[in-house]
Amino acid sequence: MTGIVDAQRLVKTFGRVRALDGLDLFVQEGEVHGFLGPNGAGKSTTIRVLLGLLRPGGGSVSVVGLDPWRDAVEVHREIGYVPGEVALWPNLSGGEVIDLLTSLRGGADRGLRAELLRDFDLDPRRRARAYSKGNRQKVALVAAFARRARLYILDEPTSGLDPLMESVFRRQIERVRAEGATVLLSSHILSEVEQLCDRITIVRAGVAVETGTLAAMRHLTRTSFRVQTAATAERIADLPGVHDVRRESELLTFDVDTECLAPVLREVALSGVTGLSVAPPSLEDLFLRHYGDSGRPRSRTRV
Amino acid sequence: MWRLLWADARRDRRQLLIWLVGIALVVAGSAGAVSSEFSSEQARAGLLAVALATPSLLALRGLPNGSGLGALIFFQIFAFVAVVVGLLNTFLATRHGRADEERGRRELVAAAPLRRTAPVTATLIHGTVLNAVVAAVAAGALIVNGLDAVGAAVTGLAVGVTGFVCLGFGLLVNQLTPTSRAANGIGAAFVGSAYAARAAGDALGSPDLANLSLRSAWPSWISPIGWGEQTLAFSDNRLWPLLPGLGLGAATAAAALLVQSRRDIGASLLPERRGPAASGALRGNLALSWRLQWPSLVGWVVAGALLGLLTGGLATAVADATLGNPQITDVLQSLAPGGGGDITGIFIAALIGLVVILAAAAGMQGVLRLRDEEEEGHAELVLATAVRRSTWLLDAVIVAVVSVLLVLAAVGLTASLSFLLNGDRSHARAAVSQAAAGVPAALVFVGLVALLVTVLPRFAVAFGWGLFGVAVAIGLLGALLRLPAAVRNLSPFSHVPTVPIESWTSTLLLLALTVALTALAVVAVRRRELVI
Numbered sequence: 001m002t003g004i005v006d007a008q009r010l011v012k013t014f015g016r017v018r019a020l021d022g023l024d025l026f027v028q029e030g031e032v033h034g035f036l037g038p039n040g041a042g043k044s045t046t047i048r049v050l051l052g053l054l055r056p057g058g059g060s061v062s063v064v065g066l067d068p069w070r071d072a073v074e075v076h077r078e079i080g081y082v083p084g085e086v087a088l089w090p091n092l093s094g095g096e097v098i099d100l101l102t103s104l105r106g107g108a109d110r111g112l113r114a115e116l117l118r119d120f121d122l123d124p125r126r127r128a129r130a131y132s133k134g135n136r137q138k139v140a141l142v143a144a145f146a147r148r149a150r151l152y153i154l155d156e157p158t159s160g161l162d163p164l165m166e167s168v169f170r171r172q173i174e175r176v177r178a179e180g181a182t183v184l185l186s187s188h189i190l191s192e193v194e195q196l197c198d199r200i201t202i203v204r205a206g207v208a209v210e211t212g213t214l215a216a217m218r219h220l221t222r223t224s225f226r227v228q229t230a231a232t233a234e235r236i237a238d239l240p241g242v243h244d245v246r247r248e249s250e251l252l253t254f255d256v257d258t259e260c261l262a263p264v265l266r267e268v269a270l271s272g273v274t275g276l277s278v279a280p281p282s283l284e285d286l287f288l289r290h291y292g293d294s295g296r297p298r299s300r301t302r303v
Numbered sequence: 304m305w306r307l308l309w310a311d312a313r314r315d316r317r318q319l320l321i322w323l324v325g326i327a328l329v330v331a332g333s334a335g336a337v338s339s340e341f342s343s344e345q346a347r348a349g350l351l352a353v354a355l356a357t358p359s360l361l362a363l364r365g366l367p368n369g370s371g372l373g374a375l376i377f378f379q380i381f382a383f384v385a386v387v388v389g390l391l392n393t394f395l396a397t398r399h400g401r402a403d404e405e406r407g408r409r410e411l412v413a414a415a416p417l418r419r420t421a422p423v424t425a426t427l428i429h430g431t432v433l434n435a436v437v438a439a440v441a442a443g444a445l446i447v448n449g450l451d452a453v454g455a456a457v458t459g460l461a462v463g464v465t466g467f468v469c470l471g472f473g474l475l476v477n478q479l480t481p482t483s484r485a486a487n488g489i490g491a492a493f494v495g496s497a498y499a500a501r502a503a504g505d506a507l508g509s510p511d512l513a514n515l516s517l518r519s520a521w522p523s524w525i526s527p528i529g530w531g532e533q534t535l536a537f538s539d540n541r542l543w544p545l546l547p548g549l550g551l552g553a554a555t556a557a558a559a560l561l562v563q564s565r566r567d568i569g570a571s572l573l574p575e576r577r578g579p580a581a582s583g584a585l586r587g588n589l590a591l592s593w594r595l596q597w598p599s600l601v602g603w604v605v606a607g608a609l610l611g612l613l614t615g616g617l618a619t620a621v622a623d624a625t626l627g628n629p630q631i632t633d634v635l636q637s638l639a640p641g642g643g644g645d646i647t648g649i650f651i652a653a654l655i656g657l658v659v660i661l662a663a664a665a666g667m668q669g670v671l672r673l674r675d676e677e678e679e680g681h682a683e684l685v686l687a688t689a690v691r692r693s694t695w696l697l698d699a700v701i702v703a704v705v706s707v708l709l710v711l712a713a714v715g716l717t718a719s720l721s722f723l724l725n726g727d728r729s730h731a732r733a734a735v736s737q738a739a740a741g742v743p744a745a746l747v748f749v750g751l752v753a754l755l756v757t758v759l760p761r762f763a764v765a766f767g768w769g770l771f772g773v774a775v776a777i778g779l780l781g782a783l784l785r786l787p788a789a790v791r792n793l794s795p796f797s798h799v800p801t802v803p804i805e806s807w808t809s810t811l812l813l814l815a816l817t818v819a820l821t822a823l824a825v826v827a828v829r830r831r832e833l834v835i
């Protein structure tokens with residue numbers, strides 16, 4: 001199995017900061033891959049390595065089957081990129097920036113460019129200095145999408161966009177997915193990731209801590225229970241896979257690992273339950289668990 | 304606000320220390336050299352007699368005010384030091400003004416519970432204190448050479464007040480221009496025209512041969528550097544000519560505060576025009592490099608052209624004044640190292656030598672812009688496309704080389720034109736050749752910064768301009784300071800031959816050096832990553 005992006009055990013240090021510490025990332029051709037992690041986890045650094053803008057201190061990378069450091073130009077011909085921090089030339093107009101950047105990749109698709117300008121509601125004649133943050137972001141998005149690419153690498157592409165524009169952005173992702181392109185999307189917005197991504201990778205402190213489909217990841221999370229009962233909590237608390245048991249007068253709350261649900265349900269049924277609510281595992285819990293963990297990440301899981 | 308001032312000062316401390324040490328060395332060095340070279344009254348009187356008879360020499364140097372030792376030193380170095388201190392101030396105003404605003408740092412400060420004018424006030428105090436220190440350093444450097452303390456103090460004050468005018472002007476310009484580049488350009492043009500106005504005023508002045516002094520013509524009196532000269536330090540020690548400078552500095556600073564208190568953040572008084580909806584000619588990386596360079600290049604080319612026009616006019620005056628005076632020839636020859644040929648030829652070489660410095664600066668700017676591009680995040684956009692790292696560098700080098708050629712072509716052609724108008728065909732040809740002879744020395748700096756940007760990106764700007772400053776100081780003051788030949792030879796500006804060229808060695812060496820530096824840079828940039 002070959003991926004369009006295949007990075008293994010990437011290491012990158014800046015002086016004494018270890019930004020990437022053995023990171024693995026695998027993206028299959030044709031998928032939309034979410035790339036998540038807390039601030040400073042190493043997402044942008046990874047992306048710059050994938051583009052050959054930074055040279056990895058260790059590990060191996062291949063992008064569209066090539067080494068991005070050695071064959072940067074050939075790799076870039078296949079890529080549309082939106083950087084994490086969009087900085088435009090203040091004196092150029094939006095239209096000029098879009099044409100300049102697409103011309104450097106071989107020229108824009110005129111029809112696509114016009115359509116994108118219309119959909120994103122962007123005035124191409126304003127000077128970049130005069131654009132709002134969201135409008136600068138749109139310029140970068142139009143420049144990336146106005147020429148068809150095999151791989152789109154988007155570093156927090158919706159930062160600064162209003163909800164309406166976010167939906168325009170999602171339509172573009174659906175379009176390029178339908179056209180068979182691959183997208184690597186770094187993001188902090190869970191709903192966006194949930195809607196768009198086929199698979200995700202979560203990084204923390206320069207290491208990929210989870211990677212897989214969302215459905216598979218849900219299994220890793222816990223279901224939370226709120227049970228109205230007069231019975232004591234001990235029997236439930238003693239069961240395997242039960243965590244964070246708390247009691248407030250009649251209300252008993254606890255979380256259960258997905259694979260240990262059956263015995264817990266049996267015990268709840270026997271406990272004289274008078275009210276019950278069960279919340280499914282939420283992505284947010286999953287992320288918060290990874291984002292919030294203190295210390296080094298635990299062993300890596302591959303799903 | 305005091306915290307802000309403190310933060311500004313901390314940010315600048317290394318850079319300012321270098322400027323201060325440089326100023327101290329130049330002042331103390333020239334004072335020492337002049338003292339030992341012209342220790343006798345007679346030698347000084349001889350030099351001044353020549354200078355007074357040579358308008359072009361007055362234009363390049365300054366205002367003679369008697370044959371005292373201190374007065375001679377003041378004549379030799381004041382204008383040069385004033386230009387350096389002037390640039391120091393306009394750059395400082397931009398660094399803490401438009402540049403901060405452009406990069407969004409100002410917004411963080413502006414949101415703090417401070418008066419809207421606090422950043423400008425902080426820079427005003429910062430710059431004023433700096434000028435006081437510069438004044439003290441300049442005065443001190445003269446006093447340790449055993450010169451009269453009153454004259455030294457007046458010299459220091461003149462330098463400090465000139466700096467203050469440029470500070471006020473710089474603060475105001477930063478309120479009006481949309482970009483920091485424009486602010487720096489207008490600031491440098493202000494300092495340059497202050498120098499040029501007094502050059503004209505001194506060249507056209509009426510000499511008083513009995514007192515070995517000069518009454519400047521009116522252009523000196525509209526120049527802040529001219530006002531400093533008019534203190535006639537060490538002879539008359541007048542302070543009143545500094546009053547217009549204090550007034551102008553205070554007025555422009557007050558205007559800057561006023562504009563700042565009424566202006567929106569990020570706004571400039573120059574209106575924003577709408578741009579094109581699509582890029583016409585702006586396709587490809589070379590076009591981008593050119594687009595980023597040409598606005599500032601216009602300024603360099605105009606400056607070169609004006610100096611060229613001046614060359615023809617002044618050269619005729621030199622030739623008239625110097626017919627059969629060997630002393631003048633000696634002095635002029637010390638200004639155009641390696642000079643041979645006739646007196647007008649040497650003068651052409653001296654003036655075009657100044658433009659070679661401008662051309663080098665224009666070229667350096669073209670390459671050093673890569674560093675700005677990288678820091679501001681633009682390089683990331685470009686290098687993520689199908690542009691090779693080596694292309695990215697070489698396109699900037701090409702634009703820089705073109706800049707050097709254009710600036711020198713401007714001076715060569717206008718100087719040549721000004722000779723043709725006088726019917727002097729041979730010097731018209733000489734002017735063009737002389738401008739061409741300066742090309743290699745300017746190109747070396749392009750190669751140098753190409754390598755610096757590649758291998759020492761974080762220090763490239765400081766190192767590049769630092770080395771340039773040293774090379775300019777050695778080139779312009781090396782002869783005056785009696786620096787050893789080995790040191791003078793280090794500056795490319797010492798290797799501009801005077802036409803007719805007898806030896807091509809230095810020309811070929813400089814060209815080879817440029818090619819070698821650029822080739823090294825290209826090899827190194829292939830293995831260089833983005834440095835943000």
Ligand SMILES: Nc1ncnc2c1ncn2[C@@H]1O[C@H](COP(=O)(O)OP(=O)(O)OP(=O)(O)O)[C@@H](O)[C@H]1O
Pocket residue numbers: 014017018019037038039040041042043044045046084835
């Ligand atoms: N040029 C650099 N020099 C020094 N350290 C750097 C540099 N670039 C990144 N780092 C460090 O590397 C780590 C990873 O940074 P990176 O920008 O990749 O994070 P990120 O995951 O993109 O974060 P965010 O979500 O905030 O964008 C951080 O600790 C950062 O401080």
Ligand SMILES: [Mg+2]
Pocket residue numbers: 043044045084155
């Ligand atoms: Mg990032």
